[in-house]
Amino acid sequence: MTTNNDHKTTRSDDGDLTIHDDAIKNSVTRSATLALDHALDHAKTWLDRLDSRPVAPETDLATLRNRLGGVIPDRGMSPERVIDELVALSESGHMGSASGRFFAWVIGGSLTSALAADWLVSTWDQNAAIYTCGPSVSVIEETAGAWILELLDLPREASFAFTTGCQSAHVTSLAAARHSLLMRQGWNVEEEGLFTAPPLTVLTTAQHHESIDRAVRFLGVGRKSIKLIPMNENGQATAAGLSTALKDNDGPTIVVLNAADLNIGACDDFNELIPIAHDADAWVHIDGAFGLFARASRAKRHLLNGVDLADSWATDAHKWLNVPFDCGIAIIRDSVAHRAAMTVSTSYISSNGDARDQIDWNPEWSRRARGVPVYAALKELGRGGVEALVDRCCTFCDALVNGIGALQGARVVAAPTLNQGLVRFELAGATEEENDERTAEVIDRINATGEAFFSGVDWRGQRAMRISVINWRTTLADVERTIDAVATALA
Ligand SMILES: Cc1ncc(COP(=O)(O)O)c(C=O)c1O
Known part of the structure; x- marks a missing residue:
């Protein structure tokens, strides 16, 4: 021994x-x-x-x-x-994505209170599936959910779930949609499954995020059920296109609209489109992964006018609210449909009166109390702080896109309306393909400086550099330092 x-x-x-x-x-x-x-x-x-x-x-x-x-x-x-x-x-x-000079993809930083609260969530090690197993975190999440509804000005009676991200918020929301639409056809999907159910159609624009496709796959609805609605030049679904698509697909239908797409921050015209969808008895789901937080800004909320008319919304706290990964939020107007799609009951789970058991609303069984950092972030920032965060990011995105776009050999492809914009790098006399390569090469050069980090995207047939500003750490000095780094890379 x-x-x-x-x-x-x-x-x-x-x-x-x-x-x-x-x-x-x-x-x-x-x-x-x-x-x-x-x-x-x-x-x-x-x-x-x-x-x-x-x-x-x-x-x-x-x-x-x-x-x-x-x-x-x-x-x-x-x-x-x-x-x-x-x-x-x-x-x-490690990627320095928490730094103020990371502008690739759409990744927020972590506010100090949210980060510290996240540590405590791990330290307390509560199983936030049911109230009985973690009473305090259940009430903290209940409060955080109610505060989110207030902040985003969505129906206060809506139910919510703190999921792992916007992807799982889509799954949760669309499961509720599937339940409700099929129930209207006399079909109980939770009992009968989908094999001989009335087929569901999903209508959305080509600009929808791939996480919608994945949610549709996970739910057994299948990608082939996704039909595209024509868009206008601003990347918004057209009313005529939606009307025609609804007429062509007259079965149970989910319409997915964008509350800011990830390339240009395009928001659909909700006031115009949602009533059209509702007249056809469709369920309207909103992908507001980051854009929904623009509702907190008096300067930007007009972009999302009418978004509150929808039936469900998916967003992330780990993006614009700047809490650590992983934290999405599903919000559903019809709490009965939401609960029916998610709830579970078994003798070893004891319910405690009217306490909120998260397992009734979430797709997970055991889970961490990921709503706690949301509670902390909202306490740290308050309404005014969230508004200031959103406004700062939009101002800095504007400064970056226009500052970089003004450099020799750069061109603004899409000026931001929110916090997302696109630029492209071009050489005089070069072909489109050569400029695609040039753009990719300049992005690599900027990233190699270590000064800032960007990613590329194919947008309307051309390679572009996406500029996403969504971190509380980004300052004006970061913006200036980044423009200098791009100028150096271009030179
Ligand atoms: C518009 C949009 N929807 C959905 C998602 C997926 O979010 P998550 O990564 O939190 O699942 C993203 C991620 O960037 C996004 O930008």
Whole structure:
């Protein structure tokens, strides 16, 4: 038998490893808190360095696999050493997406209160499936949901679920839509399934996010049921196109509209389109992954006029509200349909009066209390702070798109109406294909400087660089520093 004092384990002659009770106790009282101290130090260093470290990761895949891969260890190590090694081995491979100069995709940062609250969620380790298993977090999530309805000015009687992201918020919302539309046809989808059910149609524009396709796939409705509505030059579904599509597909129909698409922030004309859809008895679902938060801004909320007429909304708190991943929100006007699509009951789950059991509204069973960081973020910012955050991002996006677009060899493809815009890099006399390559090459060069990070996209047949500003950390200095970095890359 060998004893390893460092690891408080004993290996018997036949190789079995035993963790001693005193090791567990020690781990709780000393080493575990030491690990938390180490994690706190590392976290502070990471945040302090965000402004000075390169935004792009500095390590390649092979190096990361080499460092982080390998076989599962036979012998354990102290928690604090685990944390130190984790940081040492992985840090150079992290993307600086929390930095103020990350403008690729649509990724927010983490507000300090939301980040700290997220740590506490892990520390409390509540199973936020049912009230009984985590009373305080259940009430915190109940409050956070109600505050979100107020902030976004959506029907206060709507039900909600804090999901892992907007993708799962789509699944949750469209499951409620599927329930409601098929129930109207006398079909109970939860009992009967979909095999011989009346077919569902999904109408949306070509600009819809792929997460809608995936939700439709997950729900057994199938991608072939998606039919495209024609758009105008602003990327909005046309009323005539919607009317025709509704006439051509007169079965149960879901209409998915955009409350800001991810390329140009296009918002559909909800006041015009939603009544048309409702006249045809269709369910209207809104993809407002980030754009729905423009409802909090007096300067921008006109872009979303009438969005509150819809039947369901999917959004993310981990985007514009700047809470850590993962936190989406599904909001559904018909709470009966929502609950019918999600609820579960079994003898080992005890309900507590009128308390909110999240399992009735969420697709997950066990789950972390991801609504808690939302509660914290809303307390930190207040209504005014959310509005200021949205407005700042829009102002900075405008400054970036126009500042970069004014550089020699750059062109504004889509000026932002919200926080998303597009630019393209072109050489005089070059073909479209050459300028596609040029755009990709300039993006790579900017990213290689470490000063800022962007991504490319095919938009209306051309390669463009997308500029998304959605982080509370972005400052005017970041905007200026980024324009300088792009100028250098272009030169
Ligand atoms: C418009 C839109 N919808 C849906 C999604 C999917 O959101 P999530 O990644 O939170 O699932 C995104 C992600 O960027 C998006 O921009």
